[in-house]
Amino acid sequence: MDDRTLRRYELRAELFKALAHPIRILLLEKLRERPWCVCELAAEVGIEKSVASKHLSQLKSVGLIADEKRGTLVEYQLVAPCVLDMAACAEGTILEQRRKRLGIAAAE
Template sequence: MNTPVYQAKAELFKTLGHPARIRVLELLAERDRAVSELVGQVGVEPAHLSQQLAVLRRANLVAARKEGATVIYSLASSRLAELLTVSRDILTEIIIGQSALLHDLRATA
């Protein structure tokens, strides 16, 4: 039996539901990176980063290639970078709306 699209979308968003994974994807949206670079910029222990990269690989969101002894990661789809940009835009709109509501609340207090 086929998985309904809404369920597949929920699984995608569940995979994205970890701050370290989002940070990895943001960094990879800029350019491909070695694991050693990611460790310093994601701010988690190497073992934890390895686990998060494995989750992203299993979901086919990132690709890994070896260059000598170095593993280089990249986004599996450039559309992920678009998704991150859209999510930032949505958050901005939400915050602006909350800011306007706060302004109105203060004005009527």
């Protein structure tokens, strides 16, 4: 196993880690509609703004969203909408597998 390959898998894992929390997926879905500032998102999702800020910072650190300061606000916007298709695909995959397993279990 060469180091370059390992590094690539670490990179992929980092992005999946950023997506591995329901709140972060919800935040991304909101950002698909339009840009939002932190306090709007925190209120919408029902969490502390410090928590929202940290989740958004994680998403930003892997390059999925970008921020822009406007006075005292920080507006976040979606940069890589393709990941949301990935998220929908993830749901499809997991549901399909679940159905298959149930089907097999029923058939046995």
